[in-house]
Amino acid sequence: MEHTQLIDAVNIRTAVRAYDNEPIDDDTARQLSMTLDAINTLAGTHMQLVLNQPKVFAAANESGHLTNAANYIALVEPNDDLEARERAGFYAERAVLTATLRGLGTLWVGGSWDRDEAARHCRIEHGEELYLCVVIGYPEHHLSYQAKSYDELVEFQRSHRPTKTFAQFTAEMSDTERAAAPDWFTAGVETAMKAPSAMNKQPVTFTYDAVTDSAIARLDPRETYRETLNDLGIAKLHFQIGAGTGEWTWGDGGRFTRK
Structure with a gap:
């Protein structure tokens, strides 16, 4: 595909x-x-x-x-x-x-x-x-x-549920750091914002590490429900699709390196 x-x-x-x-x-x-x-x-x-x-x-x-x-x-x-x-x-x-x-x-x-x-x-x-x-x-x-147009389906997806903001998804970054992050990181986060999660908790945040040119995914420690790791995996996939070619390491705090 x-x-x-x-x-x-x-x-x-x-x-x-x-x-x-x-x-x-x-x-x-x-x-x-x-x-x-x-x-x-x-x-x-x-x-x-x-x-x-x-x-x-x-x-x-x-x-x-x-x-x-x-x-x-x-x-x-x-x-x-x-x-x-x-x-x-x-x-x-x-x-x-x-x-x-x-x-x-x-x-x-x-x-x-x-x-x-x-x-x-x-x-x-x-x-x-x-x-x-x-x-x-x-x-x-x-x-x-199935008869609906792609644009109609996109609009329904955009409006069908509340979502955290980009700033909330990158909560550990400053506005200056967000502005300086590469386009692939921004695209990855925006795609992860559309990922499903248990009870729509959206427990994953992303940070750009300029030193290693990589992204880090972390779970909100306040979220302790059973499916958090499942949600982490889903969010990582969506990020990877948005960011383009690259690969994650597993685990809370795993890194995405773009290739």
Whole structure:
């Protein structure tokens, strides 16, 4: 997938809670599974596509928190492996953006599902756990959604939720340092501002280090919820897409070096 396509996906991706009651077609499901297989091989992850299991989301569907949720990408990772949780966020969000470009809606969920029921439909090896899942499917009224122009989808993404400001995302930098930072850093932060996060907490901040010409990603120490490392991985991916070619080191305080 070309870099410009990933930027397009970031610009139109939103959290989708309502889905059409229609199965994902066989060809799209096969392509998604192939994407996950490729990512798993590359990254050493164990993501799995599970289809047509509405019982996993029965309570959320009944309450109206979700509508017609039935399919999910399962993030199966090693128990208590902090780096694996970050990598899961990074690489599963890569799959999410691929699904977005195919006209599918997605939603990261931490609590609106039956974890035990979901695990029954996964391949979980010894020493692994079902960590999180991403709901996936056709957005409600998806034919109308797919008929919208790119500009319309971008505008909806821009206005559909509140977001922290650029200054808040670079809270450890002064105005002078922000102005002096290279364009790639600014583009990376602006792309990370569009990343999903648990409860829309947006717990990641970025700093430009002029001495090493690198970026540093840090978690807000005040945010202690379970999914912070997952959110760190997602934010790092978005930053990397915006900044262009480069590579992160893992962990809180990891560095991005542009290549």
